[in-house]
Amino acid sequence: MSGLASEDELVALLRKLLADDSPGVRLGPGDDAALVEMGDHLAVLTTDMMVEGVDFERRTISPTDLGYKALSASVSDVAAMGGSPRFGLVSLGLPTEVEASWVVELYGGLREAAGEYAMSIVGGDTSRADGVVVSVAIVGEVAMGQAILRSGASPGDRIVVTGSLGAAAGGLRIAEAPPHSVASVAGSEWGRELLAAQYRPVARVGEGQALARAGATSMIDVSDGLALDLSRLCRESSVGARLSLDRLPAALGLELLPAVLPDVEPMALVLSGGEDYELLVTLPPEAVEPVTERLREAFGTPLTDIGEIVAGSELVAVEADGTERPLEATGWDHFAS
Amino acid sequence: MSGLASEDELVALLRKLLADDSPGVRLGPGDDAALVEMGDHLAVLTTDMMVEGVDFERRTISPTDLGYKALSASVSDVAAMGGSPRFGLVSLGLPTEVEASWVVELYGGLREAAGEYAMSIVGGDTSRADGVVVSVAIVGEVAMGQAILRSGASPGDRIVVTGSLGAAAGGLRIAEAPPHSVASVAGSEWGRELLAAQYRPVARVGEGQALARAGATSMIDVSDGLALDLSRLCRESSVGARLSLDRLPAALGLELLPAVLPDVEPMALVLSGGEDYELLVTLPPEAVEPVTERLREAFGTPLTDIGEIVAGSELVAVEADGTERPLEATGWDHFAS
Numbered sequence: 052m053s054g055l056a057s058e059d060e061l062v063a064l065l066r067k068l069l070a071d072d073s074p075g076v077r078l079g080p081g082d083d084a085a086l087v088e089m090g091d092h093l094a095v096l097t098t099d100m101m102v103e104g105v106d107f108e109r110r111t112i113s114p115t116d117l118g119y120k121a122l123s124a125s126v127s128d129v130a131a132m133g134g135s136p137r138f139g140l141v142s143l144g145l146p147t148e149v150e151a152s153w154v155v156e157l158y159g160g161l162r163e164a165a166g167e168y169a170m171s172i173v174g175g176d177t178s179r180a181d182g183v184v185v186s187v188a189i190v191g192e193v194a195m196g197q198a199i200l201r202s203g204a205s206p207g208d209r210i211v212v213t214g215s216l217g218a219a220a221g222g223l224r225i226a227e228a229p230p231h232s233v234a235s236v237a238g239s240e241w242g243r244e245l246l247a248a249q250y251r252p253v254a255r256v257g258e259g260q261a262l263a264r265a266g267a268t269s270m271i272d273v274s275d276g277l278a279l280d281l282s283r284l285c286r287e288s289s290v291g292a293r294l295s296l297d298r299l300p301a302a303l304g305l306e307l308l309p310a311v312l313p314d315v316e317p318m319a320l321v322l323s324g325g326e327d328y329e330l331l332v333t334l335p336p337e338a339v340e341p342v343t344e345r346l347r348e349a350f351g352t353p354l355t356d357i358g359e360i361v362a363g364s365e366l367v368a369v370e371a372d373g374t375e376r377p378l379e380a381t382g383w384d385h386f387a388s
Numbered sequence: 389m390s391g392l393a394s395e396d397e398l399v400a401l402l403r404k405l406l407a408d409d410s411p412g413v414r415l416g417p418g419d420d421a422a423l424v425e426m427g428d429h430l431a432v433l434t435t436d437m438m439v440e441g442v443d444f445e446r447r448t449i450s451p452t453d454l455g456y457k458a459l460s461a462s463v464s465d466v467a468a469m470g471g472s473p474r475f476g477l478v479s480l481g482l483p484t485e486v487e488a489s490w491v492v493e494l495y496g497g498l499r500e501a502a503g504e505y506a507m508s509i510v511g512g513d514t515s516r517a518d519g520v521v522v523s524v525a526i527v528g529e530v531a532m533g534q535a536i537l538r539s540g541a542s543p544g545d546r547i548v549v550t551g552s553l554g555a556a557a558g559g560l561r562i563a564e565a566p567p568h569s570v571a572s573v574a575g576s577e578w579g580r581e582l583l584a585a586q587y588r589p590v591a592r593v594g595e596g597q598a599l600a601r602a603g604a605t606s607m608i609d610v611s612d613g614l615a616l617d618l619s620r621l622c623r624e625s626s627v628g629a630r631l632s633l634d635r636l637p638a639a640l641g642l643e644l645l646p647a648v649l650p651d652v653e654p655m656a657l658v659l660s661g662g663e664d665y666e667l668l669v670t671l672p673p674e675a676v677e678p679v680t681e682r683l684r685e686a687f688g689t690p691l692t693d694i695g696e697i698v699a700g701s702e703l704v705a706v707e708a709d710g711t712e713r714p715l716e717a718t719g720w721d722h723f724a725s
Binding site for chain 2: 062097172
């Protein structure tokens with residue numbers, strides 16, 4: 052888009068335009084999701100649009116996977132508030148050449164994911180379009196006072212992240228490479244796991260709620276890459292961060308990719324790959340160990356302490372040997388070409 | 389889309405795929421909106437997608453009008469349930485050449501409409517796309533027991549419609565004609581009103597609630613044309629209808645259009661024009677007069693008795709001289725080319 056350098060600039064502009072202190076609006080645009088009052092409940096509202104040629108290619112993703120992924124991407128924003136998804140609406144733009152069977156499979160994936168998250172898809176809209184567009188809106192719930200925003204981090208908090216990082220970006224590199232060059236990788240167990248992270252991501256709903264109950268001070272989902280999403284969290288909280296690079300939980304197998312795809316830099320995928328849908332969370336130091344244990348027991352999900360929140364606004368990457376360098380907030384920008 | 393003849397066939401297929409008796413879902417896909425339980429409230433959920441080149445042309449609609457219209461189109465579905473819109477989410481697909489000022493104006497129109505409906509836009513998502521896509525999701529409320537579905541019409545009910553019909557389609561014909569051929573029309577008061585109906589439609593929120601309280605047995609908004617939307621209502625209610633053609637409230641000035649645009653048939657626009665966003669409602673005969681009076685007093689909105697619901701499944705159009713013919717359920721199909 053002309054006249055705006057990045058998606059974050061556009062979002063900042065829209066936030067200003069939509070500033071709104073209407074009754075019932077607890078939290079407007081700018082966080083993972085909005086919070087609104089519905090009777091005695093706090094509803095979590097979020098929407099996510101996936102566009103063919105930008106967010107996916109129809110020749111490389113099956114309709115079932117596309118449906119599954121589109122719902123997971125939206126649910127992840129609810130998870131990052133500590134909420135539970137309840138109801139989904141799906142708007143579809145469809146080119147005329149798309150077969151009915153393709154749409155049936157897309158909905159199969161949407162339904163499968165909805166079952167996974169114990170939510171219901173209750174409606175939608177369809178329109179003709181030049182490329183496939185899948186827009187998902189989610190209505191979720193969160194207990195009053197339990198919603199975790201991006202803005203609550205304080206100096207001294209630990210920074211933790213669920214699961215592993217870089218897997219979805221690694222999977223995309225495998226999927227986009229000429230098949231013969233990655234045949235050995237795509238057939239290996241770790242190769243299949245990287246591909247699954249790209250095509251069948253699972254939002255961390257239960258983990259988000261457990262982290263909220265454990266005293267999370269801020270939370271965001273890592274959809275656009277660790278570095279970019281951490282910079283957003285720090286900006287909203289008016290704090291800085293020190294990230295320990297040697298502690299980052301790189302996805303299994305990522306370090307083996309350069310052997311077949313020489314231009315892949317595993318650390319770049321870990322820091323800026325995007326689409327991980329993990330939760331990046333800040334916690335008081337004493338809360339880290341118990342909730343790490345709880346996540347392992349209840350969900351089998353690792354939680355890794357990767358750094359600390361500091362005063363100021365600088366983001367610093369710390370190497371294993373103690374060397375420090377500024378952390379570049381690069382990642383997936385929905386407007387970059 | 390290949391393999392499916394119409395939008396209605398696709399919707400029927402998706403309804404079957406999404407059939408769901410989950411707790412909390414009072415009404416799933418297939419009506420104007422879904423109804424779900426949120427605590428002690430009944431929420432009304434609906435979404436609407438507008439695609440450049442299909443639903444609008446960027447060279448003929450201003451971004452302000454596009455924003456206003458996109459919100460009105462979604463709110464109209466809430467109005468057709470007898471509900472109140474509360475919160476909106478907006479997903480935008482934007483081509484790279486779109487200027488930031490265009491987006492600001494689009495949001496100006498969205499905000500203006502939100503003010504009109506006393507609701508708030510609380511969030512959204514943006515993505516790059518080849519053409520502009522505006523997807524709006526609305527969360528509204530309705531009192532328990534007050535929601536009016538498409539399925540409640542009974543033989544003997546009167547069929548009424550708010551406002552006038554064919555105006556939006558007439559406005560589109562003026563807008564798409566070579567400017568010199570319609571200069572006199574576009575400058576007239578009725579010409580401007582037809583254009584306003586196309587570019588600044590207003591959803592009938594207050595009227596929908598008044599009709600619900602007055603005992604409406606079924607309700608649908610006329611977004612795809614009277615004949616097609618009446619056929620949908622009748623199918624859901626398992627009834628037929630007799631429509632009195634001479635009673636249809638044609639928009640002012642529509643009968644003057646053929647003088648400058650010879651291929652315009654006013655009655656075709658009234659029956660199948662689409663985008664009127666009026667409410668088509670069935671009522672017990674004794675309820676018609678009081679609510680007609682009420683709508684005129686409270687909103688200045690005419691309500692016209694245009695026919696009756698009958699047993700069976702036939703839709704019959706009755707001419708002024710009593711001649712009868714089958715009513716063809718044609719209208720705006722989002723998949724027709």
